[in-house]
Amino acid sequence: VLMIISAIYLIKMPFPDHRAKKETAEKSSAAAVAPQANAGKLDMAIFTLYGYIGMATFYLVSQWLAQYGEFVAGIPHESAIKLLSVYTAGSLTCVFVTAAFVKEVFSSAVAMIVYTFLSMMSLLIVCLFPTPMIVTGFAFIIGFAAAGGVLQIGATIMAMSFPNGKGKATGIFYTAGSLASFTIPLITAKLSKMGIASIMWFDLLIAIVGFVIALYIGYRQLQVRAAAKTSRVAATA
Template sequence: MKKNTYIPTAAGLYLNYLVHGMGVLLMTLNMSHLEQQWQTNAAGVSVVISSLGFGRLVVLFISGMLSDKFGRKPFIYLGMLCYLGFFFGILSSQSITTAFAFGFLAGMANSFLDSGTYPALMESFPNSASTANILIKAFVSGGQFLLPFIISAIVLADLWFGWSFIVAAAIMLLNAIYLLKRPFPDHRALAKPVISTSEQTGTSPQPQQNNSNLLDIACFTLYGYISMATFYLVSQWLAQYGQFVAGMSYASAIKLLSIYTVGSLTCVFVTAALVKKAVSSVNLLMLYTFISLLALITVCLHPTPPVVIGFAFVIGFSAAGGVMQLGLTIMAMSFPHAKGKATGIFYSAGSLATFTIPLITAKLSQTSIASIMWFDVGIAAAGFALALFIGYRQLAARSAALQINRVQV
């Protein structure tokens, strides 16, 4: 069997997301130092942290379309360059205004990486596109897991806090050099998506018939919003729910997020194994969304400590373990002439959720924290109905294409 020449390239692409995992937590874990540097308080630092989401939303759709036109590698390097600007810019900033600008740059970096990396991986591994994309989640989680240890080592050595930023920047810079001569697939070499026994997304063998299907685009876009909203809400309110609704102690409640993370990482590897055994990505999408709905209903009806602990793992597994990557892969493989644009649309919808959900839950929290989780039940129910419809549409498209092929033969 011929070895895939893009495996070394993929290694570098994944390493970028290890650094990205660090990047999204660097300001949070160094908050006290940044408060002093910028002469502000925690609220001021939080404003700067919010700039990452703003920057991501503003440019993601445009960068996705441009990626389809100019190729994947330029945008991956543009993302790496923006991240380097963020790492050094935050350290040199003396006010939250300047820091906000560099935080916005980090959001742009994330968008550029996404618009280049996801399509590049799908084009590098057409027979295992879902697996390739889901592994990104593992490297993001890996970066978030490693960073606290790096910062702890810096603290123990009584070193300047900025070394944590420099370590991340150094890894990114070395990776940029590593990727310079690595091959990338030709984004213009558009062929029919390969549906193999190892990776059945349920897409049609003749995807060009779907390219103008606004209904499919609307369904995937809405799913991008709902899938992000489902787990983002839980990640923000899980600890509070455990403490104030289930009656757990503060120390026990904050550990729920660790259990949640373990669940998400477990799902990454389980999903990778399942798609290799010819389990359809569409079927997994429907299954995980259904599990999320059941888990949310259960924890709302029985908010006890044991149930909440189990819920933390299950919801991390089903909602945060790569279901968004599955949805994106199915969408992009349905529209192979516009993988970058599909990535931009799908993740723009997800980014919109990170802005709107906190506004809604802030209002609900004035009533009760329990009402927030019931609201998530409604979101998950809508997500499950949408996943079923997507599955139906994919199956219908595939059946129609197979029928056409039989007629042509």
């Protein structure tokens, strides 16, 4: 029903004229590309890797959180299953926080860095101190930081970095995420033979890589802003 309502709403919405003159399109393209500090192949590879890392981080937790709580932290089975509800609550909370504060209070790149840092630190703590209380708090924080929209933030920044190929960029980003959904279960199945605790340590490694990537993306966004500021100064001079 919601999809039908959305479709009816979109039918009535105006869309940009894709038949505009070529000269206008070229000017708009040049204006859009210039502030992006010439994002290249390295950026494409970094964003693609982040698409994989971002999906892997929360997908792994969502699949193994209950087992980790039960067999590592010693939480009763009935309570361990409820950890997924706590995880979901954290995810939903982040959706509202992100919608309210991103771009109004801080940029998308800053949000990405903060969320990936929270994921990394929460995984480190739960690996070092797997107590029932820590694991319960971890379930909420990792749901908030890793599954509440950080992947979508990454996709948005990637699309902005490649204004002439937003659809292609988004497709590549989510394809990498799909590969994570396929490969992570294969990896964790082997790790589980060593012990479920090793799975969270593996996720911590993934989160560390994700945080480093987020820092790089944040640095590139600073370059973008600097280039945009220089362009505005040159235009008004």
